Amino acid sequence: MAKILIIGDGAIGLLLAHFLSAQHSVSVLTRKSTSNTRFYSSDNSASQKINASFISLNELNSLPKFDVFLFTVKAFQVQSAFAQIKQFLPQHCSVVLSHNGMGNVEQLKCELNEHQALYFLTTSMAGFKSNQYIVQHTGNGQSIIGGCNNLGVKNSKIMADQLTAIPLLNASMNIEQLRFNKLLVNIAINPLSALHNIKNGQLREPQYCSIIINLLTEACNIAKAKNLDVTLINALSSAYDVMARTAENFSSMQQDVAHNRATEIMAICGYISEQGKLHNIKTPFNDELLAKIAAKKSAV
Numbered sequence: 001m002a003k004i005l006i007i008g009d010g011a012i013g014l015l016l017a018h019f020l021s022a023q024h025s026v027s028v029l030t031r032k033s034t035s036n037t038r039f040y041s042s043d044n045s046a047s048q049k050i051n052a053s054f055i056s057l058n059e060l061n062s063l064p065k066f067d068v069f070l071f072t073v074k075a076f077q078v079q080s081a082f083a084q085i086k087q088f089l090p091q092h093c094s095v096v097l098s099h100n101g102m103g104n105v106e107q108l109k110c111e112l113n114e115h116q117a118l119y120f121l122t123t124s125m126a127g128f129k130s131n132q133y134i135v136q137h138t139g140n141g142q143s144i145i146g147g148c149n150n151l152g153v154k155n156s157k158i159m160a161d162q163l164t165a166i167p168l169l170n171a172s173m174n175i176e177q178l179r180f181n182k183l184l185v186n187i188a189i190n191p192l193s194a195l196h197n198i199k200n201g202q203l204r205e206p207q208y209c210s211i212i213i214n215l216l217t218e219a220c221n222i223a224k225a226k227n228l229d230v231t232l233i234n235a236l237s238s239a240y241d242v243m244a245r246t247a248e249n250f251s252s253m254q255q256d257v258a259h260n261r262a263t264e265i266m267a268i269c270g271y272i273s274e275q276g277k278l279h280n281i282k283t284p285f286n287d288e289l290l291a292k293i294a295a296k297k298s299a300v
């Protein structure tokens with residue numbers, strides 16, 4: 001049984017707390033009340049109490065050391081959350097990041113020692129919070145974990161076994177490729193659904209076809225420059241497949257914009273724009289969408 005600290009009690013943090021607490025001792029770092037009970041709810045069954053301790057930052061000093069630190073905050077919150085937690089990392093531990101979009105891994109790699117393994121967890125499970133203390137589990141999907149530094153790559157299978165309470169979890173030796181594949185889906189769906197205030201399935205209408213092709217063409221040019229194995233036809237096919245499977249859902253970015261919250265646009269189209277500058281590749285469609293979504297709410 002590992003001692004796991006989940007940083008962030010959002011939808012994904014609560015879903016993972018629910019599943020992992022079946023096999024491990026789980027604490028969840030929250031900025032909200034620590035005394036309220038949190039609940040997990042799914043379509044077919046009654047709500048269940050999440051069997052984890054909810055703690056605030058100033059309680060961390062007095063707790064025994066954790067083995068695993070799992071960051072389930074938004075992409076643009078990782079650096080500040082990590083800065084708060086760094087002093088509590090033991091010499092030997094595992095750090096796991098889980099968010100949509102790119103970024104953060106290179107910065108965190110430099111902050112960890114050779115005994116601190118770094119992993120990335122991508123997940124297609126879906127949930128939302130119906131209030132501050134209840135998570136609704138709305139979709140079952142695969143989760144994949146892969147190592148991001150030497151120790152993480154070496155131990156990725158062991159880590160997947162340790163976190164096997166997460167449904168449909170597998171290990172990958174090429175997590176960067178998988179992250180990029182997920183990025184392509186998010187580029188095709190998130191900003192356009194947010195801009196036009198529509199459900200994912202509505203993006204299959206013909207008027208969105210050319211912009212989706214242009215956005216993904218730019219992203220594929222970046223992937224090639226990074227020697228990743230990506231083709232436009234596969235990127236389009238995955239994006240339209242997810243649109244069909246999540247046709248009735250609003251994307252996370254649509255929900256962020258609708259609730260006037262900061263979005264993850266910098267880690268999605270912003271990443272393509274930034275990499276375009278680095279590799280001298282033009283990315284006008286991603287640049288334009290980045291500007292339009294950033295104008296709605298500053299993400300940083």
Ligand SMILES: NC(=O)C1=CN([C@@H]2O[C@H](COP(=O)(O)OP(=O)(O)OC[C@H]3O[C@@H](n4cnc5c(N)ncnc54)[C@H](OP(=O)(O)O)[C@@H]3O)[C@@H](O)[C@H]2O)C=CC1
Nearest residue numbers: 008009010011012031072073074075077081099100126127
């Ligand atoms: N929800 C989903 O179905 C899916 C989400 N994802 C991705 O997973 C990531 C998390 O998503 P989601 O759970 O929906 O996002 P939320 O915004 O619901 O959760 C993030 C949580 O982190 C908390 N937080 C941020 N910074 C800190 C900090 N320094 N210390 C403590 N808590 C902190 C926030 O607290 P506060 O409320 O106080 O700001 C918030 O509760 C995102 O990248 C998302 O794109 C991926 C697949 C599916």
Ligand SMILES: CC(C)(CO)C(=O)C(=O)O
Nearest residue numbers: 189246249250251252253
């Ligand atoms: C896969 C997709 C697009 C599902 O809505 C998603 O990851 C999101 O909304 O952020």
